[in-house]
Amino acid sequence: MTRTEFWQGNTACAEGALAAGCRFFGGYPIxxxxxxxxxxxxxxxxxxxxxxQMEDEIASMASIIGASWTGARAMTATSGPGFSLxxxxxxxxxxxxxxxxxVNIQRGGPSTGQPTMGAQGDMMQCRFGSHGDYxxxxxxxxxxxxxxxxxxxxxxxxxxxxxxxxxMADEVVGHMREKIIIPDxxxxxxxxxxxxxxxxxxxxxxxxPGFPQFGKGYGVHVTGLTHDxxxxxxxxxxxxxxxxVMRLVDKIESARHEIADFDIINPDAELVxxxxxxxVRTVQQVMHDHPHDNIGFLRIRTVWPFPEFALGEFKxxxxxxxxxxxxxxxxxxIERHMKVPVTSLPKLGGELHTPAELLAxxxxxx
Amino acid sequence: xxxxDWYRQDxxxxxxxxxxxxxxxxxxxxxxxEQVAWKKEDTVFVSGIGCSSRAPGYIVTDSLHTTxxxxxxxxxxxxxxxxxxxxxxxxxxxxxxxxxxxxxxxACRRNIDLTxxxxxxxxxxxxxxxxxxxxxxxxxxxxxxxxxxESPFDLCDLAIAAGANYxxxxxxxxxxxxxxxxxxxxQTPGFSFIEALVQCPTAFGRRNKFKVVADQVEYxxxxxMLKAKHDRLLEQGEPVPKxxxxxxxxxxxxxxxxxxxP
Numbered sequence: 001m002t003r004t005e006f007w008q009g010n011t012a013c014a015e016g017a018l019a020a021g022c023r024f025f026g027g028y029p030i031x032x033x034x035x036x037x038x039x040x041x042x043x044x045x046x047x048x049x050x051x052x053q054m055e056d057e058i059a060s061m062a063s064i065i066g067a068s069w070t071g072a073r074a075m076t077a078t079s080g081p082g083f084s085l086x087x088x089x090x091x092x093x094x095x096x097x098x099x100x101x102x103v104n105i106q107r108g109g110p111s112t113g114q115p116t117m118g119a120q121g122d123m124m125q126c127r128f129g130s131h132g133d134y135x136x137x138x139x140x141x142x143x144x145x146x147x148x149x150x151x152x153x154x155x156x157x158x159x160x161x162x163x164x165x166x167x168m169a170d171e172v173v174g175h176m177r178e179k180i181i182i183p184d185x186x187x188x189x190x191x192x193x194x195x196x197x198x199x200x201x202x203x204x205x206x207x208x209p210g211f212p213q214f215g216k217g218y219g220v221h222v223t224g225l226t227h228d229x230x231x232x233x234x235x236x237x238x239x240x241x242x243x244x245v246m247r248l249v250d251k252i253e254s255a256r257h258e259i260a261d262f263d264i265i266n267p268d269a270e271l272v273x274x275x276x277x278x279x280v281r282t283v284q285q286v287m288h289d290h291p292h293d294n295i296g297f298l299r300i301r302t303v304w305p306f307p308e309f310a311l312g313e314f315k316x317x318x319x320x321x322x323x324x325x326x327x328x329x330x331x332x333x334i335e336r337h338m339k340v341p342v343t344s345l346p347k348l349g350g351e352l353h354t355p356a357e358l359l360a361x362x363x364x365x366x
Numbered sequence: 367x368x369x370x371d372w373y374r375q376d377x378x379x380x381x382x383x384x385x386x387x388x389x390x391x392x393x394x395x396x397x398x399x400e401q402v403a404w405k406k407e408d409t410v411f412v413s414g415i416g417c418s419s420r421a422p423g424y425i426v427t428d429s430l431h432t433t434x435x436x437x438x439x440x441x442x443x444x445x446x447x448x449x450x451x452x453x454x455x456x457x458x459x460x461x462x463x464x465x466x467x468x469x470x471x472x473a474c475r476r477n478i479d480l481t482x483x484x485x486x487x488x489x490x491x492x493x494x495x496x497x498x499x500x501x502x503x504x505x506x507x508x509x510x511x512x513x514x515x516e517s518p519f520d521l522c523d524l525a526i527a528a529g530a531n532y533x534x535x536x537x538x539x540x541x542x543x544x545x546x547x548x549x550x551x552x553q554t555p556g557f558s559f560i561e562a563l564v565q566c567p568t569a570f571g572r573r574n575k576f577k578v579v580a581d582q583v584e585y586x587x588x589x590x591m592l593k594a595k596h597d598r599l600l601e602q603g604e605p606v607p608k609x610x611x612x613x614x615x616x617x618x619x620x621x622x623x624x625x626x627x628p
Contacts, residue, residue, distance in 0.1 A: 024447045050446045055472040059439035062432065062469075066412070066443025069430060070451065074443070092433050214428040214444065215451050217407035221374070221423050223431035232377060233423060233431075 003182050009147040009174045010077075013103060013167065014039035016151035017075055019186040022101070023049035024074035026063030028056055028082060031115040032171040033105035036077035057082035061089035065098045069222065071191070071213040073155050077103035079171075081112060083122055084129075090164055091130030092224045094248060097201075097209065099158035099191060103151070103167040105174040106325075108350050117350020118171035120277055120325040126166045127304050133245050135252035137259055138166040138304035141173055142280035144180045150301060156189040157259065161252060162208055168303065170325065172278035172352060194218060199229040207251035253305055260307035262300045269296030270318040271365055273358070274311075274334060276300040279323040282353045286362070289355060295362065303330060308337040319365045321345055323353045369396040372406070374426045381420055383491075385571075385579035387538035387564025391485050392421045394541055394562070395454070398548035409452045412441040414466060417492045417566075418458035418485040435466030438473045441480050445625045449479070452552070459486040459500040463519050467499070474528030477556040479625040483548060484521060484559070487566035495569030502609070506573040521561050526617045531556030533617035537563040537586040540613065547615065556623030563611055586611070 007015070014036045017025075025040040037053070044051040050067070054060040057078050064074035078086065083104050093100055108114030109121050122129075126138050137157050139150040151167055158165040194200055194210030200220045203209045212218035225233040226241045234240050252259070265287070273283045273295065280299055287295050296314050300307065311320075311334065320342040322331035328344030335342040345361050347353045373396070382388050399409065409427045413419035415434035422429035432440045437455045445453045462470050462484050473480060489507055490496040497510040500521065504513040525533045532554040534547035544562055551558030565571060565582035576582035591606070593614035599606050 024443065026443060052442065052446055054439065054442070055468050058436060059442070059469055059472070062436045062439035063443030063446070065432075066430065066440040066445075067447035068443075069428075070444055070448035072447040074447070088433050089436065212428075214410055215408060215448055219374075219406065219426050219428060221377075221429045221431065223423065224433060225431070 002184060005180050005182060006177060007144055007180050008035060008177050009141070009144045009169065010035035010105065011039055012144045012147040012180055013077070013151045013169070013174070014043065015182070016148035016186070017101070017155070018043055018047060020073065020152040020155040021188050022073045022075050022155060023047070024064060024067035024072040025049070025051045025076065026054050026060045026067065026074070027076045028054055028060050028078065030079045030082045032107055032174050033077045033079045033103065036103060057085040058089065061086040061102070064100045065089060065093050065096070068098050068100050069214045073159070075101035075103065077105065079105050079107045079115070080109045080122060083125065087129045091132060091134065093164040094130065094134040094136065095224050096222050097162035097248070098164070099162050100164050101151070101154045101158055101167065102164055103169065106168065106170040108348070114350045116171065118278055118325060118352070119350060120170055120329070123168060123303060123326065123329045126168055133249060135249045136164055136166060136304055137161065137252060137302065138168045139261070139301055140168050140276035140303050141301070142277055143173065144176060144178045146301065147173060148180060148182070152186045156187065159191040160189055160208070161255065162211065163252060168277065170278050171350070200231045201227060202229040203247055203251070207247055207254065256305040256307060257309070259302055259305060260310065261302045262298060262307055262310050264310065264313045265297040265299065266294055267296065267313050268316050269294045269314065270316050271362060272296030272298060272314045272317045272320050274298045274300065274320055274322045276303050276330065277325070279325060279353055282323065282355055282358055285355045286358045306333050311337055319343065321361055321365065323347065323358060367400060369393065369400040372396040372399060372425055372427070374424050377424050380424055382417065383568045385565065385567040386417070387487065387566070387583070388418055388421065388485050390538040390541060391483060391544065391562045391564060392424065394545040395456070395483050395548050396425070397545045398552055399454070401549055402552045404452045408450065409454070410444055411454050411456060412437045412444065413456045414461040416458040416461045416490070417487070418456055419461055421456045435461055435464070436469060437461065438466060438469040438480065438482065442473060442478055445478060445480060449625050449627045453480050454552070455480055455482040457482060457484050459484065459488060459521070460490045460498040463499040463521055463524070471524065471528040474525050474530040474557050474559070477529055477531055477621050477623045479555055479557070479623055481548070481551040481558040482560070484561045485564050486521065486561050487564045487570055489566050489570040491566050491569045495573065507570070522559065522616050525559040529557070529621055530559045530617065531619055531621055531623060532558035534615050535561040535563070535611065535613050537590055537611065537613065538565060539583050539587040540590070543613075550615070550618070554618065555626045556621060
């Protein structure tokens with residue numbers, strides 16, 4: 001039996017993680033994500049899991065990577081300043097192919113900025129924030145229901161692709177309260193174990209090596225240095241470094257169709273909104289208020305890898321309008337894939353776009 | 367069985383310079399691990415960045431060679447997620463006390479069940495000899511070319527003040543004592559900290575008037591003072607000579623610990 005609740009987004013995120021089998025949370029208090037840590041502190045011990053409040057976000061990120069190597073589904077939750085501190089160890093997770101989930105309830109930046117206000121200013125940081133080339137997966141929920149569902153999916157994606165997966169929510173979705181339907185169970189895709197006798201960092205045909213869990217006798221050496229298939233440091237071999245980095249990128253980018261999650265609404269429309277996260281709600285309101293206007297809408301849940309192939313579904317599109325709570329971070333990504341004009345509709349300050357603002361943009365390009 | 371069985375033979379030879387003291391500390395650590403009779407599959411070595419932190423790569427167990435300064439934070443995740451694993455951190459003075467200082471004191475405060483072995487060569491060896499938080503006053507390094515003007519940390523005092531259950535200091539000269547200290551650390555529930563002062567002929571010795579390796583080892587020996595003697599001098603109101611390293615078991619207690627299997 002499913003059940004219905006009236007929850008805050010952050011609560012739904014924590015519950016989604018628990019339902020997905022998360023058994024380790026390492027975190028540090030930061031507005032507006034703290035409710036996730038608080039909820040995990042209450043619930044995890046009762047499920048035989050571990051909650052630990054670390055001394056900072058650097059340590060939080062480190063702790064979930066350590067926990068993940070013991071086989072645990074592990075996550076942390078933070079916001080802008082903490083996210084910045086996590087960057088080095090996020091790169092370590094990418095390089096060592098450590099499954100983990102990082103929740104970022106985005107707030108206004110730069111720096112301390114607007115702790116209690118929403119923003120989407122970390123979308124590029126989550127893609128490119130750590131040094132070097134790598135690829136990650138990022139999901140953007142627009143409702144309390146999706147805070148639950150996408151958090152649960154994040155664990156499956158992390159385990160399948162052995163990569164840090166980001167839930168790039170925002171203060172608006174994190175703190176809104178609305179109805180949520182809780183499913184009976186959540187699908188859990190287990191990590192593919194390393195076949196004994198196989199080299200620990202030798203990828204299968206899907207580009208992903210089996211996981212040599214600590215404590216199982218693999219005797220694996222894990223290093224952030226460029227490493228060969230044995231896992232041994234090999235940092236001055238140009239060819240090997242190139243092959244490793246290309247594999248880390250390709251295993252995600254070549255799976256972009258499988259990872260992608262988006263809705264295409266009114267594909268024959270000439271004017272098309274593209275949105276992810278909280279601005280989705282304003283677009284939905286505009287469409288609800290103007291049902292006969294044939295407004296196109298590409299509503300994206302997986303921002304990284306970016307599902308650029310979805311853009312081509314709008315065959316009659318004359319103009320794409322991209323409302324974001326930043327200065328056009330994803331609009332620029334869309335622009336580089338499209339010949340049709342793409343207009344960024346930025347909104348800074350911490351509040352959602354109003355339906356009137358989006359309507360005005362629609363009128364301007366009609 | 368011998369401690370040599372714990373070495374990852376296909377990774378040898380190691381990268382340590384001729385005359386480096388780190389290998390001695392690895393030997394002592396593995397000899398202690400061998401005596402405590404842990405299974406290899408239940409043991410995890412964790413390290414950060416630096417010469418010392420390369421050690422886990424030469425050990426056959428599961429090992430995590432992490433980011434600079436963060437080894438203890440990673441190890442905390444490993445230990446808390448699976449308390450059945452024995453977790454040993456190998457670190458250095460720069461890794462532990464500079465960039466990783468915060469994690470160090472908080473792990474001591476939590477008194478989490480880890481054993482941390484710090485190879486203190488009083489210098490950044492891997493990057494070519496920069497001053498560290500334990501470089502003694504007046505010593506030369508590439509970033510203290512006129513002599514180090516900052517007072518060094520006493521890592522053991524730091525660990526004791528922050529709450530570690532077990533704290534010892536020895537040098538690369540005191541191999542038997544060091545091995546016993548690591549063994550005691552492995553056996554003590556809660557946070558155990560063993561500081562091993564080591565010679566670094568390449569980055570420290572040649573800039574600080576230690577012409578041959580043995581000179582620096584002899585310096586470490588001659589400037590080691592047993593804690594018992596140090597305490598006796600204090601008790602008798604006698605002066606304690608300057609520039610001495612107080613060696614021996616400096617703390618053993620039973621504060622509530624984290625990550626210990628009930």
